[in-house]
Amino acid sequence: MATIQIDDELIAALPGGQPGATAQLRELAVLELYRRRAISSGRAAQLLAMQRGDFVRYASQLGIPYIELDEVETDREIAAASDLG
Numbered sequence: 861m862a863t864i865q866i867d868d869e870l871i872a873a874l875p876g877g878q879p880g881a882t883a884q885l886r887e888l889a890v891l892e893l894y895r896r897r898a899i900s901s902g903r904a905a906q907l908l909a910m911q912r913g914d915f916v917r918y919a920s921q922l923g924i925p926y927i928e929l930d931e932v933e934t935d936r937e938i939a940a941a942s943d944l945g
Contacts, residue, residue, distance in 0.1 A: 895924045 871881045894904040905915035
């Protein structure tokens with residue numbers, strides 16, 4: 861396991877200050893890796909000891925979408941849904 865040093869200024873910026881700083885930083889790192897699509901929702905959930913569905917809901921509440929479509933993909937999905945009706 862690798863160890864990184866975090867300066868006191870960053871730890872002080874975390875909600876609640878120092879207590880639980882390691883867990884907070886771990887969560888922030890996992891959420892950012894997921895947001896960047898470097899890890900899957902399943903892996904992120906595993907790293908945070910959560911069920912996948914719970915993680916997806918939690919990330920969504922924080923503004924990190926489960927599915928991110930570009931404009932072309934969105935248009936295709938809308939067209940496909942229109943064809944069904």
